[in-house]
Amino acid sequence: MIHRESNQLIIGPYFIRADGTVRACDVKNKLIGRMTAVARHLTDPANRVYFYDMEGAVYEVNVHTLDVKRLFEKPVAGWHGKGGYTAQGRLVIANNGESAAIKKKYNYLAGEDAKDPEDAGILAEWDGTTWRVIERRQFTDVTGPGGIGGAPDDAAPLWAMGWDKRSVILKLLDGGQWSTFRVPKGSYTFDPKHGWFTEWPRIREVTGGRWLMVMHGQMFDFPPTFSRGNTAGLRPICTHLRYIPDFCAWGDKLVLAADDTSVMQNPLAGTSQSNLQFTKLDALKTFGPATGWGGVWLNDAVKADTPSDPFLLAGYPCRVLHLAHHNAGPVVFTVELDKKGDGHWSEWKKIEVPAKGYVFEIFPPDLKAEWVRLRPNRDVVVSAFFHMSAPRASEPGEDAMFKSLAADGWREMTIRPDDKGNLQVLAGPDAYEVDERLQFRPTEPDRLLAARTAAAPTVKTETDAASLVLTDARGNRWRLPKSGAVMFDDATRYRTLREVQSERYLANWHGTFYEVPRTLELRQIKPIATHRRAISDFCTWRGLMVLAGNVAGAGDGHCFASANGQCALWFGAVDDLWRLGKPVGQGGPWAGTAVKAGKPSDPYLMTGFDRKSVALSHDGTESVNFTIEVDVHLHGWYKYQTIAVSPGQTVMHRFPEGYNAHWVRVTADRDCAATAIFQYE
Structure with missing residues (x-):
């Protein structure tokens, strides 16, 4: 944090003056813990700041004398403290885990130990008097358009990032009201409930007014104007393999920190390995393709005519929506678009899903909109999940x-x-x-x-x-x-x-x-x-x-x-x-394999490949129906299509451009020696 009134840089326990003088808080006896955030003070911002510790404590520190006062030992539930920021008359803190670092019973001032299977982490706020839970989910960064300088005024918006089993979550606090937006995940490697595998997604200005958002294996251009009525401009840039705990601009370079090889349960390394990478902003587009997946509902009970959270649509030319529900009768879903990011929603189309059925909808590449949301016409238990992709910006040779x-x-x-x-x-x-x-x-x-x-x-x-x-x-x-x-x-x-x-x-x-x-x-x-x-x-x-x-x-x-x-x-x-080179290959679950009627094949990977087709054949003397099923969200299978294959025939099926799922499997309705070979080009 840059404390503007005293003109000091605060990093960890250190206070650095403009003349280079470095002072440190007493970390042995007073400011105890692993500090993860510094935030402006609610009532005395010129003289004091808040510190937030990974184990959950909140401290108050005088920026002149470095006197330390612990305000709260652990005010809210959840573990693995991350971001903290002050805006609109409240201190907002986040943690992203549910694995206790300290075996002790705490009397939380907001929230409680996990009761629901999805309870993990927390986003909470304190107005100087009362703590309140915003969401009992895993959150990491909390910031705003003032960045490390803190909120420029009391009206400035605040942003927070987190995730659940459905997608990445982007929270907005503006005008005292919280709003939720959803964004695709680029990787599942960050997901565990303990929160240890997310070090450390952020939203940060890098240079010339350009901001980046790094979360769940994807990088995005983030609009610093993101606020109620102006949510346009969030765009995917790439996916990445590098584990990026921080990043910044330095001269004309973009500097990426890293957590490379560790020694944690890893005898293949004698010591941990990491270093900085100096690159260019424009080079990010040559990292991995901007691909991801996520949903607004995942086997969720939804009331009739209740709109979902907005889900990011812009920036991905290939977009497919998977819809499935458990109702005994058909359900009609209205797809609505926020075309300009101004909060004005218009109907795009209605999609009817048959009883206990599944359908997919591929969005036209030329359809322009910032956000999409869904609205069912009746109470329903439903999954609505997207797979999004954009071709990687490869360079010749x-x-x-x-x-x-x-x-x-x-x-x-x-x-x-x-x-x-x-x-x-x-x-x-x-x-x-x-x-x-x-x-x-x-x-x-x-x-x-x-x-x-x-x-x-x-x-x-x-x-x-x-x-x-x-x-x-x-x-x-x-x-x-x-x-x-x-x-x-x-x-x-x-x-x-x-x-x-x-x-x-x-x-x-x-x-x-x-x-x-x-x-x-x-x-x-x-x-x-x-x-x-x-x-x-x-x-x-x-x-x-x-x-x-x-x-x-x-x-x-x-x-x-x-x-x-x-x-x-x-x-x-x-x-x-x-x-x-992009992922390609050939194979499948069966190659002249003896199969039993009604028994599904092993799952076969589909995600991350494009130009997909499958060849189906068998040795039977009668027609065999091959049912292709897909798992789009790792929580169950949906019937994609049934294809009849006559004796001695090979049927080639090409999946529509833009269609994707995570896994695919095949079932035959007769005993036979069957072949199901997929070609990914």
């Missing part, structure tokens, strides 16, 4: 930076950051250490025993005639496309899974990189890029993405080798991986 990575010819290599800042490399029988100057030094293999024997996280993988098969800890099977190269069938020849960004995994499965939650909840994975290269290991080290395998000097500017030329590695940034 961008994969030339990977020219040194061969597409065939395995070379056994293992890499591991050690506990002294070096990178350990085992290349067959030879061993090397790489220092901060990217100089390779031969060493004795025995010294690198930890690199060879460190236990890595594992997921059981196998390849059959149809696809790649993953089996999770509960014995559930999940299928992924093959990349088209048989060299990847034997997954023992290369590293398939490790942490490269803190608290989530990167997987290298059959020539495609995937993002995988730390929980190894395989239903939540998404593809990153299909590379089809002989990559035997990978890691992050000193802020760099490192790829090992069949690497040879090829003038791509990213290959560095030992003096004898016998060992080489590729170095770059983690979000360079998107440049390897």
